[in-house]
Amino acid sequence: MEISKGVHLIEATKGSYAYLVLGQEPVLIDTGFRGRADRILQELAAIGVRPRDIAHIALTHHDIDHVGNAQALAQVMGAKVWASAEDRAFIRGEAKPRGLRGLMRAVSPVAPPPVDETYAAGCVVGGLEVLATPGHTRGHVSLRLGDILFAGDLVTSRGGRLAAPPRMLTDDRSALQRSLREVGRLPFRLVCPAHGEPIARGGLWEALAGEG
Numbered sequence: 001m002e003i004s005k006g007v008h009l010i011e012a013t014k015g016s017y018a019y020l021v022l023g024q025e026p027v028l029i030d031t032g033f034r035g036r037a038d039r040i041l042q043e044l045a046a047i048g049v050r051p052r053d054i055a056h057i058a059l060t061h062h063d064i065d066h067v068g069n070a071q072a073l074a075q076v077m078g079a080k081v082w083a084s085a086e087d088r089a090f091i092r093g094e095a096k097p098r099g100l101r102g103l104m105r106a107v108s109p110v111a112p113p114p115v116d117e118t119y120a121a122g123c124v125v126g127g128l129e130v131l132a133t134p135g136h137t138r139g140h141v142s143l144r145l146g147d148i149l150f151a152g153d154l155v156t157s158r159g160g161r162l163a164a165p166p167r168m169l170t171d172d173r174s175a176l177q178r179s180l181r182e183v184g185r186l187p188f189r190l191v192c193p194a195h196g197e198p199i200a201r202g203g204l205w206e207a208l209a210g211e212g
């Protein structure tokens, strides 16, 4: 579904949305729960995008519902996979998350994708500004394109409101609060979270109801 010119929500990833940003170097932001690579590719084909058109796969963080199809998609796309230095080892399967995250990974293992590049401070991937937004995970990033914020799990939307992600999945609560404050200072109009539908910012960032 095209939510803004050249910006698509990938419906095949419902539950943990991935987004496609078309431009000179098309970027796929996150990849959803595992087992959906074929449906994602079909959806891209329906909008006239071939696998090899995708230049970058930008991962917001290491959770299984974001990296689920990264390995399969990277292989057919030949795209560069980006992740944060902090989350890299978890994505590569070289480190095991603890607690609930470890349990989720044990129950639903994902094939570790390659990580070709790590985000540096102030870096831009395919025209998207990368924002370090630690808290949910230590290396969590969000991305911004003009007035659109791709929030990953920095925030979720539900029932017309924004909320912080669940406390039991927050690695660092004070970092999360700081990230929310810092991102809140940036100008953007539309919030695209992984969980919940894209939503107009309005005054919602200021009213963020979160357990964080």
Ligand SMILES: [Zn+2]
Pocket: 016, 063, 065, 066, 153, 194, 195
């Ligand atoms: Zn998630």
